[in-house]
Each structure stands twice: as C-alpha cells, then as structure tokens.
Amino acid sequence: MIRKVLLKMDKKSKIYQTHKKIKEAISARKKIILWKLAGRPVPPPHIVKQKILKEYAEKYKLHTLIETGTFMGEMIDAMLPAFSRIISVEVDQALAIRAQKKFSAYPNVTIIQGDSGNVLSAIAADIKQSCLFWLDAHYSGGVTGKSNVETPIIQELNILLNHFASHHVILIDDAREFTGNNNYPTVEEVKNFITVRRPDWVVQVKDDIIRIHQAGI
Numbered sequence: 001m002i003r004k005v006l007l008k009m010d011k012k013s014k015i016y017q018t019h020k021k022i023k024e025a026i027s028a029r030k031k032i033i034l035w036k037l038a039g040r041p042v043p044p045p046h047i048v049k050q051k052i053l054k055e056y057a058e059k060y061k062l063h064t065l066i067e068t069g070t071f072m073g074e075m076i077d078a079m080l081p082a083f084s085r086i087i088s089v090e091v092d093q094a095l096a097i098r099a100q101k102k103f104s105a106y107p108n109v110t111i112i113q114g115d116s117g118n119v120l121s122a123i124a125a126d127i128k129q130s131c132l133f134w135l136d137a138h139y140s141g142g143v144t145g146k147s148n149v150e151t152p153i154i155q156e157l158n159i160l161l162n163h164f165a166s167h168h169v170i171l172i173d174d175a176r177e178f179t180g181n182n183n184y185p186t187v188e189e190v191k192n193f194i195t196v197r198r199p200d201w202v203v204q205v206k207d208d209i210i211r212i213h214q215a216g217i
C-alpha cells in the first residue's frame, strides 16, 4: 500500500525525500549492526567508514575534508552534510571528470585530477585550518587509475609531514594491505615514519583504518 502511494509520488517532494532518508538510515543501521554481530570483519562496509569519518569530524571539530582517491565519489556524497569544504584528488581522468560533473552543483566540493603523491603538496600549502585527511588513493583494479606506484601513501605522508598543522587528523584506509608488498609499507613502517618526525603523535589501527593525530587532542 505505502509502496503504491510512493510510486505515484513526485520524487522531489518533501514527503518522498523524507521517506527515502529514513529508509536509508534504517538500512545503514542494519548493515552496521550485522557487521558488528559478524565480529567486525575487515574490510568494514563503506557505511562504517563513513560513520568513522563523521565521528572524527565531530570530535575534533574539523570542517574540511581532503580525500585522495575519489573513485565514484561515494565518500564525498556521504560527507556532504558533515563538512563545509571537501577537496578530493583522483588520478584517473575519466573518474575525475565524472566526479566533477556529479558534484558540479556543490561549490564547496573541488575535484582535482592528478597524482595525489604530487598535487597534495599544493593543496596542503594552501590550507589554513585543521582538516580531516582520508588517504585512500591506490590502484584497485577495474576502472581505477594508477600513478607510477600502486599506492602514493609514502609521498602523501611526506607532504603532510612537511606542511602539517598540529590539529589535523589523518585516516588511511585499507590497513590490511600494509604488508610490505606492492609498494605498500608495513603498518610498523608507517608508525616509524610518523613518530620519528612527530614523536608527540599517535598512530593506531582499528577497523582496517590507520588513524594518525597528535596525542592528547
């Protein structure tokens, strides 16, 4: 009955949109509960990652998100209500153009086409406020792109350590891949890389995400 009414309804109407939002929220909640019941396997569903980013934004009062690896813009989409400014870098030209079109109605979203191992430098140099970094640029097969390395994570961290303001938070996705193969450093190497340069920072891994920020903030 409700379904029939909804099918006839204007998709832009407030009531239709509210119903859609409630349905999405219930489905997201369900996915998170099922993932927890299954013992938090890695990788977690994307909805769990979205929740983690939102929690960091809220806890550390971060209003700017800088993402490396745009892909289909799923994370940007989910973060629109949580950040006032979003910058995302995508190496693959077709994916970058697709995302630029997708978010063209949002003046607060900028998609930059390029290798984040290089272009992050200009972005970081321009930053005045504390940001949340979501470092997720890597080749993942299919239509995804690649620079000269499988993952530019070491170049990205190097750039951030050179420009870094103390209250930024860095989250690196796919901790399970950090095994020392395919250009990926090990998690231990990432820890050393950071703490040798910033002894007052903490590097923790939880739910497949490497989390880096200054201790005590």
Ligand SMILES: C[S@@+](CC[C@H](N)C(=O)[O-])C[C@H]1O[C@@H](n2cnc3c(N)ncnc32)[C@H](O)[C@@H]1O
Residues within 6 Å of the ligand: 067, 068, 069, 070, 071, 072, 073, 074, 075, 076, 089, 090, 091, 092, 095, 114, 115, 116, 117, 136, 137, 138, 139, 140, 143, 144, 145, 146, 147, 150, 151, 152
């Ligand atoms: C796992 S996907 C990103 C998913 C997205 N961050 C999300 O959460 O919805 C990885 C993306 O990184 C891109 N990529 C690979 N190497 C890159 C590089 N050096 N610079 C920027 N993007 C890169 C790939 O083309 C791919 O689209």
